[in-house]
Amino acid sequence: MKAGKIAFKRLKETDLPLMHRWLNTPHVSEWWEVSGKKLPSLETVREKYLPRIKGNDPVDCFLIAYDGMPIGMVQSCKMDDFPAEKANFNLDQSCAAIDIVIGEEDYVHRGLGSSIIREFLKEVIFKKYAVDCCIVDPYVENEIAIRAYNKAGFKYLKTVWYEKESRREHILSINRDEIELDKEKGGVKYKGLDT
Numbered sequence: 001m002k003a004g005k006i007a008f009k010r011l012k013e014t015d016l017p018l019m020h021r022w023l024n025t026p027h028v029s030e031w032w033e034v035s036g037k038k039l040p041s042l043e044t045v046r047e048k049y050l051p052r053i054k055g056n057d058p059v060d061c062f063l064i065a066y067d068g069m070p071i072g073m074v075q076s077c078k079m080d081d082f083p084a085e086k087a088n089f090n091l092d093q094s095c096a097a098i099d100i101v102i103g104e105e106d107y108v109h110r111g112l113g114s115s116i117i118r119e120f121l122k123e124v125i126f127k128k129y130a131v132d133c134c135i136v137d138p139y140v141e142n143e144i145a146i147r148a149y150n151k152a153g154f155k156y157l158k159t160v161w162y163e164k165e166s167r168r169e170h171i172l173s174i175n176r177d178e179i180e181l182d183k184e185k186g187g188v189k190y191k192g193l194d195t
């Protein structure tokens with residue numbers, strides 16, 4: 001099958017009902033809370049994401065489109081904008097951080113996650129932010145996310161206790177030069193949904 005095209009578009013207010021649906025699907029709500037709430041209401045989703053959409057919060061949110069179809073969201077930030085977390089994670093480099101959700105059930109666990117992550121690093125993170133590396137902080141129990149991040153090239157750094165969420169998290173990291181090297185080799189290869 002021909003590999004699909006992955007694109008990122010700024011999240012808009014009109015996308016929030018879709019986000020609300022995604023955040024209330026079982027494979028997402030197991031791992032994703034909004035303001036400490038699993039299964040958040042649309043009002044809670046609006047309260048959290050509208051400031052991000054309007055630029056009043058340092059987290060940038062992007063809709064993931066696969067062949068033009070919205071299937072999920074990825075958010076990013078600079079760790080320098082979150083000094084308490086940066087200190088807790090004991091990071092000394094200038095880093096970005098990302099978090100990804102594939103909300104559409106037909107598109108999850110089919111090998112797409114790692115391709116999207118890789119493309120986001122190449123097309124957004126290391127173009128938008130002047131950082132040396134990018135980290136992710138999945139819960140230690142979230143084996144699927146950890147596997148997807150590993151396949152995208154992230155390497156285990158450490159395990160930390162995240163007081164705010166009372167959870168243990170793995171910190172994984174990837175350096176800018178690993179992504180630029182990949183570009184020199186001819187870019188990201190997509191597996192496509194059926195391959």
Ligand SMILES: CC(C)(COP(=O)(O)OP(=O)(O)OC[C@H]1O[C@@H](n2cnc3c(N)ncnc32)[C@H](O)[C@@H]1OP(=O)(O)O)[C@@H](O)C(=O)NCCC(=O)NCCS
Pocket residue numbers: 027028031032099100101102103107108109110111112113114115137138139142143144145147148151
């Ligand atoms: C995390 C997420 C983006 C990954 O995307 P994905 O398309 O599902 O990931 P992939 O299919 O590329 O990779 C998943 C890997 O986990 C493996 N996997 C699937 N089910 C598993 C399970 N129950 N236990 C362990 N590994 C599992 C898959 O086999 C695959 O590895 P493989 O390609 O070596 O076989 C997606 O699952 C998601 O949105 N989850 C809900 C939200 C979330 O957890 N976000 C991350 C927050 S840090």
